[in-house]
Amino acid sequence: MTDNNGTQNQKKPLTLSPKTLTLKKGVGDKHVRQSFSHGRSKTVTVEVKRKRVILPNQGKGEKKGEKTLGSSGLTQQQIQERLEALHGAIKTQVEEASSSRAKIQEQEIKPSQAEEPLEEPQQETGAETASIPIEQPQPFPPSEPHHKKKTVYSSYEDEDEAGPRRGKGGDIKAKIPPVKRTEPRRRSGKITVVQALRADEDKPTRSLAAMRRLREKRKMAGIEVPKQKVIREVVIPEVITVQELSNRLAERGADVIKALMKMGVMATITQSIDADTAELIATEFGHQVKRVSESDIEIGLHIRDEDPVLLKPRPPVVTVMGHVDHGKTSLLDALRKTDVVAGEAGGITQHIGAYQVTLSSKDKITFIDTPGHAAFTEMRARGANVTDIVVLVVAADDGVKDQTIEAIHHAKAANVPIIIAINKMDKPGANPEQVRNMLMQHEIFLEKVGGDILDVEVSAKTGLNLNKLEETILLQAEILELKANPDRTAEGVVVESKLERGRGVVSTVLVQKGTLRVGDLFVAGAEYGRVRALIDDRSHQIDAAGPSVPVEVLGFNGAPMAGDDFVVVENENRAREISEFRHRRAREAKSAISVRDTMEQMFSKISEEGEVRELPLIIKSDVQGSMEAISGSLARLSTEEVKVKILHQAVGEITESDVTLAKASRAMIIGFNVRANPQAREAARRDGIEIRYYSIIYDVVDDIKAALGGLLAPTLREKYLGKAQIRNIFSIPKVGKVAGCMITEGLVKRGSKVRLLRDNIVIHEGSLKTLKRFKDEVKEVREGYECGMAFENYNDIKENDSIECFEIEEISRTLD
Known part of the structure; x- marks a missing residue:
């Protein structure tokens, strides 16, 4: 029955549905x-x-021969x-x-x-x-x-x-x-022009994500190939933050901080470290270091070496100094009247602090009108050596006065030749011989008495021998062979600066080298600008100013100080950088705590610079007798190695001019029964000048003697400490050979000097590296005790060798 049903189901072309019978x-x-x-x-x-x-x-x-239609x-x-x-x-x-x-x-x-x-x-x-x-x-x-x-x-x-x-x-x-x-994948996504132009574009390439996954997989498996170390040249300034240092080293900030901690420096990522520490860190990471300083911006600013072939003669720069009542101003007016060009133009209409005189022989002389020696010394203290010749005016009827003596000391400290102008020869009481004798007391030896200093008897009122004074100046300038190169960028010195309404900052500049032209970019001290106009001493606008020519310069962005250097630069960016650096340096100097120069610092500076070992002094006293006694006693303290150099001595209180001279010469001021005025005290505090007050001459002599003794090199003396004998030799890994010793005499100190003796012959002399008793490091071991000793960089030790221990003492020398 089942078979029949199966056969019928296979043969039925129709399907019976629940309600409707369909034929298709x-x-x-x-x-x-x-x-x-x-x-x-x-x-x-x-x-x-x-x-x-x-x-x-x-x-x-289906059955054989049966056809089914689809x-x-x-x-x-x-x-x-x-x-x-x-x-x-x-x-x-x-x-x-x-x-x-x-x-x-x-x-x-x-x-x-x-x-x-x-x-x-x-x-x-x-x-x-x-x-x-x-x-x-x-x-x-x-x-x-x-x-x-x-x-x-x-x-x-x-x-x-x-x-x-x-x-x-x-x-x-x-x-x-x-x-x-195994076949290449189809390309997907966008491509760039470079990828499209490549010949091997059809080859398969890995994506970034695939490469990242591959690196992670290798890293997890422990087969990641370490990257090759890249050696970089790291530029390190004077101060650098840890973050900036890590960026320049291309290292992680945590690694840099870890290296600092190993060196004992606890610093965060934002803190600054000095250049020496940064150099050690960079060297530890295997990079090359290039040290730079902020002051490198000034490298090449001044041209030092010049071709002698390009040098040409220039007019001398003369400063007239002297006592205020001795006719200095009248002499300057008289010299200006001899200017041929000014006479033809109808007289000088403007006085700008410096001017140039043209003689009948077409020679020129530049005069700087300084109100006194204080401004002259201030410029010298700033490093501006602008004067070639000093004309010292002395009244024939009054002789040498206090300010005259001070002017002599300033001129000698500047190391410039002096010409003596004996003025007021038209007065009945004029006595030039007395003036010459008084000058000899201050080491001013004129030619008439066998010296090398020229003198001229003049009269500013009558014009006596003014031409001879000018010829004497030209003669002295010819001896000095004053030359400069006019075909280069200009350099000079700011003589004075002022602020005028409608003109802005106006500065008188004395050009020393090169030629200054309108439109030049310049830097003067901490200020910079562009030359908008050049005005000479006759109020005429000019286009250029050569060497030894004083001009008024317009175009400063700020007022510079007298004595600042004036240099022409190539572009505005460098001028701005130099100006910002000098402003920053000035602010740091003001914010820093003023530390006075002690005698030890003064001596170290003298020894470092390799100068003659001299002790510069400025002496001020209440009476003339005390001043002469002090100067005479101090002069006798000088020896062949050291000596006292008295820059200036006078009667009266300590003034601001004395402090300025001490700053320029790095001298010490001695006040005997006198005190400094408020202005001098403020200047000394600001400039770090040491002022010592005394009331007993012997105290002055003792202190100066001790100071001179400090200039002397100390005496080295050997002090014997003890002796030890080697009983046994131990070899310790990473340390070397250690000698087991018995102290037979005296004591042995750690860090002291030692000598190794073998058969009473010294075979080694060095320092003691380590000193141990049992396993503890000790400072010293006394006689009768055993210890272990190791030498610094020396291991050739044997049994029965002897060790001598000694110290080197430095004994200060005195002048006794």
Whole structure:
């Protein structure tokens, strides 16, 4: 019964549904309920036609010779023939694609990939050909029995096996064969122009994410190849933060902080460290160090070496000094009246602090009008040596006065030649011989008494010997051979500076080298600017000013100080950088705590600079007798190695001028029964000048004697400490040889000097590296105790050797 039913089910072409008997296959039913008005409704049966899908081997179970028609009207035999034809075409295309791909891979594949065996398309069955990738997948795959899946596509109960569905037009959709992993992947995403132009664009490349994953995988596996250390040249300024240092080293900030902690420096990422510490850190990380300083911006600002061929003679720069009542101003006015150019122009209309006189012989002399020696010394204290010759005015009827003596000392300290102008020769009481004798007391020896200093008797009121004074100045200038190069960038000195309404900052500049032109960029002290106008001493605008020419310069952005250097630079950026650096340095100097120069610091400066060992002094006293006694006693303290140099001595209180002279000469001021005025005290506190007050002459002599003794090199003397004998030798790893000793005499101190004696012959002299008793490091070991000793950088020690221990003492020398 079961067999009959199975046979009937196989032969029935019809399908019995619960309600309706249909004669066509592929038709399904569905009930739809329609609603009408007044609550009426109707149920309608809707038939749905389903597509009949015929598989290639569907007719296998049918009886022999029985033909079944599909929805396309083809029999199973016709479908099978068509599939066989398609299989042959597919196999031919696969073989052609495989052969062409093998040729391409032989030419372009990498050597590492070329070693892998390629699969050749030599398969015979349809299942093997399906696994071979093809260029363009065909719609009909080969029929393979082991790829079938039992799928129910409809309600037909007589379909035991399911086949592929048909698409539109009767085409059968085929599965695309899988792509082998050995073949290059298809390119996806956007590409750049560089990638598009590369010849090897068709080669496979890893993405960034893939490379990152590969690095992480290697890192986790412990096979990550360490990166090669990159050695950099690190620029280190005077002060640098830890963050900036780590950036320049290309190292992690935590690593830099760890290295600092190992050195004993506790610093955070934002703190600053000095250049020496930063250099040690950079060296520890293996980088090369290049030290720079903020002051390097001024390198090359001043041209020191010049070609002697380009030098040309220049006019001398003369400063007139003297007592205020001795006719200095009148002499200057008289000298200006002898100016030929000024006479032709109708007289001088403006006085700017410096002017130039042209003589009848076409020679020129530049005069600087300083109100006194204080301004002269102030410029010298700033390092501006602007004066070539000093004219010292002395009244013939009054002789040498206090300010005259002070002017002499300032001129000598500046190391410039002096010309004595004995003025007021028109007065009845004029006595030039008395003036010459008084000058000899201050080491001013004139030519008439066998010296080398020139003197001229003049009269500013009558014009007596003014031409002779000018000739004497030119003669002295010829002896000095004053030359300068006018064909270079200008350098000079600011004589004075002022602020005028409508003109801004106006500064009088004395050009020393080169030629200053309108439009030049310059730096003057901490200020900079561009030359907008040049005005000479006759109030005429000029385009250029050569060496030894005084001019007024307009174009400063701020008022410079008298004595500041004036230098022309190539561009505005450098001028601004130099100005900012000098401003910053000035602010730091003001904010820093003023520390007075002690005697020890003064001595160290003198020894470092390699100058003559002299002790410069300025002496001020209440009476003339005390001053002479002090100067005489101090002069007798001088020896062949050291001596006292008295720059200035006078009667009266300590003034601001004395402090200025002490600053310029690094001298010490001694006040005997006198005190400094408030201005001098403020200047001394500001400039760090030491002022010592005394009331007993012997105290002055004792202190100066001790100071001179400090200039002397100390005496070195050896002090014997003790002796030890080596009993045994121990070799300790990472330390070397250690001598086991017995102290036989005196004591042995750690860090002291030692001598190694063998048969009473000194074979080594050095220092003691370590001193231990048992396992503890000790400071000293006394007689009768055992200890262990090791030498610094020396290991050639033997038993029965003797060790002498001694110290080197420095004994200060005195003048006794």
